[in-house]
Amino acid sequence: MPQFKAPIRDFKFLLHEYLNVSQYAHVDGFADSGDELMTPVLEAAGQMCEEVLFPLNQVGDKVGLKYDNTDASRPPRVIMPDGFKEAYKLYVDSGWPSFTCATEYGGQGLPDVLNMPLMEMVCSANLSFGLTPGLSHGAYNAIKLHASDALKSKYLPKMVTGHWSGVMCLTEPQAGTDLGLIRTKAESMPDGSYAISGTKIFISSGEHELTENIIHLVLARLPGAPAGIKGISLFLVPKIMVNDDGSLGEHNKLICAGIEHKMGLTASPTCMMQYDGAKGWLVGEPHKGMRAMFTMMNAARLYVGVQGLGIGEVAYQNALAYAKERLQSRALTGAKEPSKPADPIIVHPDVRRMLLAMRAFTEGARALALEMALKIDLAHRHPDPAVREESDDFVQLLTPVVKSYLTDGGFETANLAVQVFGGYGFIKEYGVEQYVRDVRVTMIYEGTNGIQALDLVGRKLPHAAGKYLRAFFHPLGQFIEKHKDNPQMAEFIKPLAKNFEYLQQATMWLAANGMKNPDDAGGGAVEYQKMFALVALAYSWARQAEIALGKTACDEKEFYEAKLSTARFFMQKILPQTTSLLQSIVAGSKSMMQAVI
């Protein structure tokens, strides 16, 4: 009953008009990034998402997973819903896992910015499915950046093709946000390997039968390691041992001890993993496991943000289609379709408000996500060190903003879809309530959105006397300056400039007061993070409007007119949220810290 169409037109707009990615043709991996070459690739990805992954989404939710430990002669299994195995095989056979992987391990070497549309569409189509390849890519990155050449050549090629998957094993029952409390142990073995023992929870895709092997990256403590976060090391622990010739050997000493029953993502196995002297190898240096985590964290957090965006997109599409079809009551200004028993609900201003809020989010968030992916690419690949540094500054600053706003917004958008559907929104068959349930955890995992805010306010703002901040504020100030006397742009530039001013006020308040009282920074951090995102979206919408203003006479007039009207809606109806946030921030933390709770 629900529907999904890959939003190819918006991807093309953002990649080729908004970001103009082919200007980077000289950068490694960008040679083939032009519209003509990329569009067929996007279309093929879109078709797979629409035709293969999306039809499995509702059935996956309904059927869920089966944990099977009935056969004592073998480790417990997790049985996926029908169709997932075949879909994963097709995904692998089509070469999608290798898209952005390094050519030296068999990858296609393409930049992240071109991969983001695929990621988003997979999340729209089937988030439960998407987690396995998504997390696997993170594990690939960690190994590629930190493991020895021997480990890399043994494990990466099969991970690049997708025949093996990878998982990140961080959380323990007593150690979630606070990974310094991790207890899993690693003991050195005579052969240079380590024996890993402990329990990890909430391990997404920790066990499944989609791939021949699963490569666990496990955080654990070496004997005598320093207490806390500085005593944690990272280990590569394969589910099935790999022989020197690359063939598979015995099952390692690890099992999936159970799977969680969750609010959503019911077709994604969330596993409790037990390591009982499992054989593993150190990745990177002893006690520097968190450093390895941090280097891949920006990409991982962007990916979680894109999960929120993907759900937001499919929720919006369904709400829009329903609002055009559902006949109920008449327009406030008189019947719009008098021949029908009632008008379609899209005539009602409040329904339009909800739909436009959804679209202002999805198209604004997509622009932000793609820009951040591009900056990640430039930070790694650009030949000019100054561009690399500036791009990295942008990524450091915007990572918590993107992760939090895209997941909060995805949840809000899914909820608005339920509201547009009315009573039908609460019924499983119609599909939209699943989006609310599936997306909810994205506001929590990979660092809760409150933790993102502490990262933004506590680490990113003060870094090098505000250096990261300048990577965003400087170009934004220049953009405002450039357009300040352009009458066509005035309706976008004026609110942008005013709200940028508010954001600067909040920044200064936090810097001044947070120094004296860290609770003042912590207490306003979530609100500041939202303010920041609103201004970042306003900046993006102003730039999207700038392009659209030059195109309203072209063949695709309606596409650009829609861009302009969504930009206007954002400026008038969404952006004013900043003023309340500013007031709340400067009220300080006293009412929270001194409260009797």
Add this chain to the structure above:
Amino acid sequence: MPQFKAPIRDFKFLLHEYLNVSQYAHVDGFADSGDELMTPVLEAAGQMCEEVLFPLNQVGDKVGLKYDNTDASRPPRVIMPDGFKEAYKLYVDSGWPSFTCATEYGGQGLPDVLNMPLMEMVCSANLSFGLTPGLSHGAYNAIKLHASDALKSKYLPKMVTGHWSGVMCLTEPQAGTDLGLIRTKAESMPDGSYAISGTKIFISSGEHELTENIIHLVLARLPGAPAGIKGISLFLVPKIMVNDDGSLGEHNKLICAGIEHKMGLTASPTCMMQYDGAKGWLVGEPHKGMRAMFTMMNAARLYVGVQGLGIGEVAYQNALAYAKERLQSRALTGAKEPSKPADPIIVHPDVRRMLLAMRAFTEGARALALEMALKIDLAHRHPDPAVREESDDFVQLLTPVVKSYLTDGGFETANLAVQVFGGYGFIKEYGVEQYVRDVRVTMIYEGTNGIQALDLVGRKLPHAAGKYLRAFFHPLGQFIEKHKDNPQMAEFIKPLAKNFEYLQQATMWLAANGMKNPDDAGGGAVEYQKMFALVALAYSWARQAEIALGKTACDEKEFYEAKLSTARFFMQKILPQTTSLLQSIVAGSKSMMQAVI
């Protein structure tokens, strides 16, 4: 794993200190409303909710309902989760259904304001369970107010005891918000009854085995009835025919054709009902069915609001308990419990922000709900017609505000509980995600919150040149005037006065612009409704603070200190939301109505 404690202390505070209900001892039903008599009743209700209903909540969600149509010799059945039947029997045996029913039909005749705490606690403990008696009470009211004496004496006594339940049957597939589109037909029979034929959907508790009989109140059209909303009549249609001696006869020609699979409330049967010439009797006059609905709508909408509040309360309690227990990271200002491996997360300002937002909602919403219940009582029972009229004005005005804010707030609060729980919040076992799923539909049923906003802006504001509005604005203005020079109250009165000013600005803008362009009223209605609720809560918090200021030296110092600190938090961190809402309202509807969607 989750927990629930009946919030008796706050009920006592609100009933006896805040509303001082015993001042109405001369009003019918209020004679026994004093603290000494009511507290044991509240405690008994609380105990039943804690010990009987609450333990069934998670199991009800997990097991759900079974629709059984396997036995062709009898109509399909809906089988409730184990324990529900026994709990309902206990509920009936304890006399709770009759609490506020008229003494002439066997009720106890107590006022609604004393029943609200019971309603709220039942919703906190087990919302799926609560819907059956809750809706039944609405059906009782409709029959009592509109049916003939013959119907009343035949049906009401068993409904009052709870041995029979009642259900409201309004929605059809093509007629949800727009009941004018109803197609169910009623044909006059020679014996004075009517034959009802048609299909109704989303009928909560339409079929179950908790009671011996189910009395359906069905909206249908008589032959030749005017088109639309003015041609709808109300019929009483029993599931089992009732003989003249009160004994039960044959099954009527109605069946439950199926039940919905829903996001939440999975232990509450949401039925598709088919009437195939079912025997029914007219309630009230022909074509005046909607009028009968409207007279009970205020109480019904308050009750839905209380569902949101009840879920908010239990969600808050669990988040608070978890935040005190869960050890993770250190306070920003240095370790608070150095002997433990980490501090409890309640030390973190953002966690405190979430908890206080939850409590500011639940305790503010409870005050509003109880005040509205009292006004409903006074509107019906007070001997002075001026008091009746003024009370009714208040109820008319506040009904959409209470229904929408308490359900939006309940959902938001449940979501915050999930966020406080982190990853555990997403896991079914911990119980808080169920609150999000269960409460979601309250923002939709009994008139979506968008429809509430249209009622507020389109009907309630303009009524009799703003007469309803004065029932709220006038005492609020007096309160501000009274305290404006009181230095102790300044921190509450100043923000209240400022935001009341904003609300008046928004009201004037809507009145002026909505007249010229109804879309301007419709486009800002939801935001206005939220502004209204925020100011209503600020008014309540200022009054709660006023009482607490006089009590900080008493034995229960901590209770009153907590009231003061929550009031401060509300004024500083929540109330500022009004400024953004005002800006968005006065931006008008052009950006929505002219947008290309």
